[in-house]
Every structure is written in structure tokens, then in C-alpha cells.
Amino acid sequence: MTTQVAARAGSARNSAEINRLGETHLAGGVVSLNRKVDPALVFVRARGCRLWDAEGREYLDYHAAFAPHLLGHNDPGINAAVARAMEDGWSLMGAGTTPWEVELARLLREAVPNLERVQITNTGSEATAHAIRLARAHTGREDLLLTLGGYNGWHNEVARAVMPSLEQVGPRVSPGEYRWLPLSAGIPAASRRSLHLVNFNDLDSVEYVLRRHEVACVLTEPVLQNIGIVKPQPGYLEGLRALCDRYGAVLVFDEVKTGFRSALGGYQSVCGVKPDLSVFGKALANGYPLGAIGGKRELMELFAAAEASKRVLIAGTYNAHPFTCAAAIATLERLMAEHGAVYKQLEARTARLCAGLEETFNARGVKAAVSRNGSAFCAYFMDHEPRDWHDILAHHDFELDRRLRLAVIERGIYQFPMPCKQGSVSAAHGDAEIDRTLEATAEVLKGLVNREQ
Ligand SMILES: Cc1ncc(COP(=O)(O)O)c(C=O)c1O
Known part of the structure; x- marks a missing residue:
């Protein structure tokens, strides 16, 4: 060695x-x-x-x-950008903004035009947690609709079995929902109660749940990429958009895997469906630890609501660290180069x-x-x-x-x-x-x- x-x-x-x-x-x-x-x-x-x-x-x-x-x-180019951030007198300032986070936000919005405002996290899990909190604050509802075979991070709200056996999950039901099989011990009953799980590509089940429950958000990968590559059937994502509009739920695309790997503008630029919120991670910083959340201004501005009771907390000592921001900026610049x-x-x-x-x-x-x-x-x-x-x-x-x-x-x-x-x-x-x-x-x-x- x-x-x-x-x-x-x-x-x-x-x-x-x-x-x-x-x-x-x-x-x-x-x-x-x-x-x-x-x-x-x-x-x-x-x-x-x-x-x-x-x-x-x-x-x-x-x-x-x-x-x-x-x-x-x-990648030598990405590493060089991080090294430059070191030389440029980097510090984790922890007060006010930094040129790195502002430039990264600008580039993210240029790459993904649906992002009217963005915020930066360290991981994809943090970004999905923030998306759920924004959706709950916005709608005043608590329930979540997630997809069987999807993965959206490790936290209580979303950690369900990604690849359950047929015995565990039971036969296909449509319209209807599946029992939530926790991916972890220690998940409180309240989190379990608020989660509804339906099959991908099954709009009837989405509507079945939206009719019966006060759902804050429909959160899904637009292509399921934690059970291989399972693509949306024609009309599925458009259908999700229409159902969310009809029943007042926030549509969140988890683009932690699809974002920047499907296309520069994420899978949303491929399918042409506009989610209300999107979350990113992984390829965004080419292996450096970084996540991001962005979307409609009226939702994103809840992070800065004037009224304290409406304000959604986003915090984290290491959020938008200059090294990871520098890596993401260099990655996006490379992805944007030469059209x-x-x-x-x-x-x-x-x-x-x-x-x-x-x-x-x-x-x-x-x-x-x-x-x-x-x-x-x-x-x-x-x-x-x-x-x-x-x-x-x-x-x-x-x-x-x-x-x-x-x-x-x-x-x-x-x-x-x-x-x-x-x-x-x-x-x-x-x-x-x-x-x-x-x-x-x-x-x-x-x-x-x-x-x-
Ligand atoms: C689709 C999706 N969302 C969210 C996450 C969580 O991201 P992280 O591992 O950075 O917390 C993952 C991780 O694999 C993922 O594949």
C-alpha cells in the first residue's frame, strides 16, 4: 500500500x-x-x-x-479550484455571505432555470429534510407522499425500505398505499403516521392518497435511480404536477441522483415538468460533500420570512463551505463549457x-x-x-x-x-x-x- x-x-x-x-x-x-x-x-x-x-x-x-x-x-481541475480557494484566504466565515456561495447560487440558477432562489447544504438528506419542512410550513399540512423503490435520505421522515421483499411489501395495490417499512430502528410513530407510500408510475394511487389525506408534499425522484433506472412512463410526471395543483400539495423532485447526471438542467429539463422545489447533491460537486435546494421564490423565501412564526430554519456550521462551493462552481463551469x-x-x-x-x-x-x-x-x-x-x-x-x-x-x-x-x-x-x-x-x-x- x-x-x-x-x-x-x-x-x-x-x-x-x-x-x-x-x-x-x-x-x-x-x-x-x-x-x-x-x-x-x-x-x-x-x-x-x-x-x-x-x-x-x-x-x-x-x-x-x-x-x-x-x-x-x-479531477485535477476541480482539485485546483479547491486549492485556489485555500490560497484566496479561505475561511469558514460564519458571518454574512461569501463570494463562493453567491457565485454557486448564480450558476445553479443559470443551469436550472426553475430555481428562482436556492440554499446550500452539505448533503442530499439535509436538502430533502428542508424541502419537507418548507412544504409543511407553506401548506400547514403534515403528511408526505413518497414512492416505493425511492430513496430520499436517512432521516426519520423518509427512511423506508428501498428494496423490500414481496413478503414484506405485499402484492401490488392500485389504487391504494403500502405499509411503510422503516429502514431504521428508532423512527417515531408520528413520522410513520405521516408517510404514505405508493408505487412509481401509479397516478391512481397518488390521487387515492391525495383525496384522503392532507398531504403537504409529493416527494419523488423523477427517475428511480436507487433500484437501478426506472423511468417515468409518458404522462406520469405531468400527471403528478396536475394532481399536486388540484389537491394543493407541493411537488418536490429529488434530483440528488438525476441532477447534473441526466442533463445540466436536471431531469426536469428533460421531461419539461416544473416541480415547486428541487433538491440536488452528488454530481453537483463531483464528489465533494454538497447539497442544494431551490425552487419557487414564495416557498424558498420562507427561510427568511419576516414573521418569526412563519420562518423556516436553515442552519449548519459547514453549509456552503468555501472548499465544497469552489468544487461545485468548477464542476458547473466544466459542465456548461462548450455548450x-x-x-x-x-x-x-x-x-x-x-x-x-x-x-x-x-x-x-x-x-x-x-x-x-x-x-x-x-x-x-x-x-x-x-x-x-x-x-x-x-x-x-x-x-x-x-x-x-x-x-x-x-x-x-x-x-x-x-x-x-x-x-x-x-x-x-x-x-x-x-x-x-x-x-x-x-x-x-x-x-x-x-x-x-
Ligand atoms: C435520490 C437520493 N436522494 C437523497 C439522497 C441522500 O443524499 P446524501 O447521501 O448526500 O445525504 C440520496 C443518496 O443516495 C439519493 O440517491
Whole structure:
């Protein structure tokens, strides 16, 4: 192991040793237990589209740390912008505004025209929490309508099981709602009572809930990207907009994953539906920790309401830290450069990868539909792109998905080793890397399919 950080991690030299130390000192052995997976690789270095583990093995990375690295890992241009912020006499001022946060807000509004005002947080979870609070303050209502198969952060209001089994969630109901399965212990009953869960692409169920309950907001990813890539059917997002207008609920698009990965203007610029509020994170700062919330002025200005009883609190010592703002500014500038040239390249490479994967699966007689949204993709082993989580549960070959992921990892292609997790292509993936990925997939598939026959 060669990196300075690794050298400083005591005498640990290899993955097994570092994992052992983790089990000794960290609750659960790793930070964020959703990162605890098998194989328990320990990555110590990253650059562009490549990762290296503690043993020096190289991997092409399609996990991208759950998607933020749109320009690739450790991008020299983004790092240079952060270094400049250091040289420019950075400090976490904690009083008044800063040039970094003002410039970031300006660029965000330029990129996503629906954002009449913005605020800045450290994470996507904070941004969704603020969106819910704004919606409740605005409507005077408490209930929330969320989507089965969506993820919107770790806090009490939204932490429900993302991939429940059929036994847990029960058969499809429409119109109707599902029991909320908490993703965590310690969630109070009041939070559970206020949440209503319906299937994606099911407007009848949305209306069913809106009719019966005082719903403050409908909060959804516009494309479900925590169960792969599940796209809205034609008219679904427009229907959500119309129902929110009819029943007086705030429409919130969680663009933490889709924002800046689907397109510069977020998925809302692709579908043409205007939410009242939008939240962002991940790719916005290319891996530096930053979230944002923005939307209609009348909602956003509640953060600064003159009347104290109407004012919505937003606070956080590290909000709009100059380093993370500098990273986001540099990321947005790059994404905007040359009329979005980065997006053209990302689209073309990801489309080639997806077409190549489909061809590879077809050639081996494996039923597959590779779903793509911009530079995000997921291969489903079923004969159509899914419309919701029940569709995936009913038709996807989870076992083949799991075995294929493990087999390509052994060949140096890193995809998160859990079925239905999104793959992410970065601007650092070139044609040669796409070719290598396709070749490795074809090789391992031969072995997997032969073994099955
Ligand atoms: C769609 C979506 N919303 C919100 C979040 C929460 O963001 P963070 O992990 O930055 O708190 C995530 C994280 O994966 C996400 O995918």
C-alpha cells in the first residue's frame, strides 16, 4: 500500500488487516453500513475512472461512490479550484455571505432555470429534510407522499425500505398505499403516521392518497435511480404536477441522483415538468460533500420570512463551505463549457456501453433490458425495462445479476456488488475502457451461462 493516508493508518498493510482494524474501532467495521459489502475490498486510491485497492489491484469504476463522480475521481481541475480557494484566504466565515456561495447560487440558477432562489447544504438528506419542512410550513399540512423503490435520505421522515421483499411489501395495490417499512430502528410513530407510500408510475394511487389525506408534499425522484433506472412512463410526471395543483400539495423532485447526471438542467429539463422545489447533491460537486435546494421564490423565501412564526430554519456550521462551493462552481463551469460538450460525450459513451451490453446478453441467449438515463445505467435480466419495484420483483433474475457483478469485479471492473444498483459512467471513461468492460462482461457471461445450462 503506497498512499500517505494508508501509511498513517498504523501498521496496516493489506485489505484484511485494515478490515480487521475497522472491526476493532468502528461500529460495524465501516462508516455508513450500506457500504459493507462482499467482497470487502479496501480502496486506497482513485483517479479518473480507476480505483486501486490496498493490494495495488486496479479496477475500472462504475460505482462512482453511489454516483457523484461525473467528471471522474480526483479531477485535477476541480482539485485546483479547491486549492485556489485555500490560497484566496479561505475561511469558514460564519458571518454574512461569501463570494463562493453567491457565485454557486448564480450558476445553479443559470443551469436550472426553475430555481428562482436556492440554499446550500452539505448533503442530499439535509436538502430533502428542508424541502419537507418548507412544504409543511407553506401548506400547514403534515403528511408526505413518497414512492416505493425511492430513496430520499436517512432521516426519520423518509427512511423506508428501498428494496423490500414481496413478503414484506405485499402484492401490488392500485389504487391504494403500502405499509411503510422503516429502514431504521428508532423512527417515531408520528413520522410513520405521516408517510404514505405508493408505487412509481401509479397516478391512481397518488390521487387515492391525495383525496384522503392532507398531504403537504409529493416527494419523488423523477427517475428511480436507487433500484437501478426506472423511468417515468409518458404522462406520469405531468400527471403528478396536475394532481399536486388540484389537491394543493407541493411537488418536490429529488434530483440528488438525476441532477447534473441526466442533463445540466436536471431531469426536469428533460421531461419539461416544473416541480415547486428541487433538491440536488452528488454530481453537483463531483464528489465533494454538497447539497442544494431551490425552487419557487414564495416557498424558498420562507427561510427568511419576516414573521418569526412563519420562518423556516436553515442552519449548519459547514453549509456552503468555501472548499465544497469552489468544487461545485468548477464542476458547473466544466459542465456548461462548450455548450455542454461533456454531456454529448457522456451520452455517446454510455449509449455505446448499454447497446454493447444488450448485444452481449442477447448473443448468449440471456433475456436482458439495459435501462439508461444520461450517464447512469442498469442491466435488468428480464424482457422489458421495469415500470416499478413490483415489476422488478416479479421478473428480474436477481441471482444472475449478483453473480455477474461478482464475476466482473474479479476481472477488474467494479460495479457495486448488489443487484439493481445503478452503474455510472464518468467523463473519464474513454472508448478503450468501454471496450474492456464489454470484453470482460462477454468472457464472464460465457462461464456463467455455460454453468447454468
Ligand atoms: C435520490 C437520493 N436522494 C437523497 C439522497 C441522500 O443524499 P446524501 O447521501 O448526500 O445525504 C440520496 C443518496 O443516495 C439519493 O440517491
